[in-house]
Amino acid sequence: MTIAERLTWRDVYDTIQGRILDATYPPGTRVPRDEDIALDLGCARATVQRAMRALADEGLIERKRKGGTHVLRLPATRATFHIPVARLEVEATGARYGYQLVSREEADAPRAVAAALELHAPARMLHVRALHLANQRPYLFEDRWICVETVPEILDVDLSRENANEWLLQNRPYSRCDLRFFAMKASADEAALLQAEEGDALFGIARSTWNGADPITTVTALAPPGYELHSRA
Amino acid sequence: MTIAERLTWRDVYDTIQGRILDATYPPGTRVPRDEDIALDLGCARATVQRAMRALADEGLIERKRKGGTHVLRLPATRATFHIPVARLEVEATGARYGYQLVSREEADAPRAVAAALELHAPARMLHVRALHLANQRPYLFEDRWICVETVPEILDVDLSRENANEWLLQNRPYSRCDLRFFAMKASADEAALLQAEEGDALFGIARSTWNGADPITTVTALAPPGYELHSRA
DNA sequence: TGACATATTATGTGCATACATTTTATTGTT
DNA sequence: AACAATAAAATGTATGCACATAATATGTCA
Numbered sequence A, B: 001m002t003i004a005e006r007l008t009w010r011d012v013y014d015t016i017q018g019r020i021l022d023a024t025y026p027p028g029t030r031v032p033r034d035e036d037i038a039l040d041l042g043c044a045r046a047t048v049q050r051a052m053r054a055l056a057d058e059g060l061i062e063r064k065r066k067g068g069t070h071v072l073r074l075p076a077t078r079a080t081f082h083i084p085v086a087r088l089e090v091e092a093t094g095a096r097y098g099y100q101l102v103s104r105e106e107a108d109a110p111r112a113v114a115a116a117l118e119l120h121a122p123a124r125m126l127h128v129r130a131l132h133l134a135n136q137r138p139y140l141f142e143d144r145w146i147c148v149e150t151v152p153e154i155l156d157v158d159l160s161r162e163n164a165n166e167w168l169l170q171n172r173p174y175s176r177c178d179l180r181f182f183a184m185k186a187s188a189d190e191a192a193l194l195q196a197e198e199g200d201a202l203f204g205i206a207r208s209t210w211n212g213a214d215p216i217t218t219v220t221a222l223a224p225p226g227y228e229l230h231s232r233a
Numbered sequence C: 001t002g003a004c005a006t007a008t009t010a011t012g013t014g015c016a017t018a019c020a021t022t023t024t025a026t027t028g029t030t
Numbered sequence D: 001a002a003c004a005a006t007a008a009a010a011t012g013t014a015t016g017c018a019c020a021t022a023a024t025a026t027g028t029c030a
Helices: A009-021 A034-041 A045-057 A086-092 A111-116 A152-156 A164-171 A188-194 B009-021 B034-041 B045-057 B086-092 B111-116 B152-156 B164-171 B188-194
Strands: A061-064 A068-071 A078-082 A097-108 A124-134 A137-147 A176-185 A201-211 A214-223 A228-232 B061-064 B068-071 B078-082 B097-108 B124-134 B137-147 B176-185 B201-211 B214-223 B228-232
Touching: A009 A034, A009 A045, A034 A045, A045 A061, A078 A228, A086 A097, A086 A124, A086 A137, A137 A164, A137 A188, A152 A164, A164 A214, A176 B176, A188 A214, A201 A228, A201 B201, B009 B034, B009 B045, B034 B045, B045 B061, B078 B228, B086 B097, B086 B124, B086 B137, B137 B164, B137 B188, B152 B164, B164 B214, B188 B214, B201 B228
Parallel strands: none
Antiparallel strands: A061 A068, A078 B078, A097 A124, A124 A137, A137 A214, A176 A201, A176 B201, A176 B228, A201 A214, A201 B176, A228 B176, B061 B068, B097 B124, B124 B137, B137 B214, B176 B201, B201 B214
């Protein structure tokens, strides 16, 4: 004899997701209101709400007050990526991580940097270039500008030993982050640093971060041919 | 005189996030238990729970039963991307969308395709290549393999008029999706199709989808130089 | 000392209820 | 017929409570 177990929101989630996947609720159609589903499945409305919110977060359904719940016509294809913290990424592959400072100098923000950080006035910056290595081989080259006004302590950090990215992450949490992925041809310089050929296709990641309105840093990271960014959902 | 308004979970969220960002709760430290925060801020524990779950989902904190809540040392650097449905992406820029079938033929799955879809046995596939255009210019070139056994109806779809990607999304929802982003040099063929130069750096998106254990499709989409994938958080 | 059973604790979940919010539908007025 | 005021409907949220679950700390016994 089966015991009348309580449904968890996960059960409801699975049920509804199943009905969407097997087209019991086809794309574009309306899903019954929470209360009816609750009645149907035999649980509280709050439980259905919890499940529905999860489904909505994942982009399968759309909810509107009074409008009800609808299955999206084109399910939102979104992917969550873990942005590489180079050291962790390298270590995860079992390789030995290495770090090498290429250059470090104070300078005023050039046009492109000011634009990336949405600066309105000229700003003093620390310009750092560094290499991340996996088993002695170039893994990622980063070209970074750090806003000295926002992060004055950075001037006292020994960046020949410590990785600017991780120092910033641990000491300057950010509240906003802009990301861009792109492909570009390697210049002679970049090719040399990455031990690649000039003109090779590099994978680029550009990131800018702020805390509130204060600009923190903007980086462009380049990966040699063969690099891939993964995600599974 | 201010009315004693109730706190919403969003208020609690903002408060705690603020305390993390201004290092009231520094990285690695423990955050008070939900009940104490509730008592402190003057709301119900459930409200705190709601806020904490959101913060945990976003990768700022980590929660463990009995272990309590901790601020992560390296705040999860993750980003959510909306994978382009080419037509919508083009239309969003105000350009006119166009679609052009390049080739269509039935064939057995070659090695690479079988691997991408984790096929154990040889499988009959439909191989489709197509161009997405923005204002008549190449925007994205897709090379797609569709599993005929899982999606037999695809053989009856007029792919010279209808876009395989959207047809599949609307008719074959998937439960799993693998994604890869990469950069590669354009071959002569690809360059011609994308009106680029041979050897140009192309941005690549490879996607495979399944419904349950059934393989649906695997695509490689290539974008001409200048293409960027964005995300802001 | 070490291993295993047991208690404790913080988060996770389900439920019932009341009310808030938003958007649509209806009604009424000019 | 057009427009504004009003009602209605669905989801969203806050609360209190009881209990479930998982991880840690404690205690007992060999």
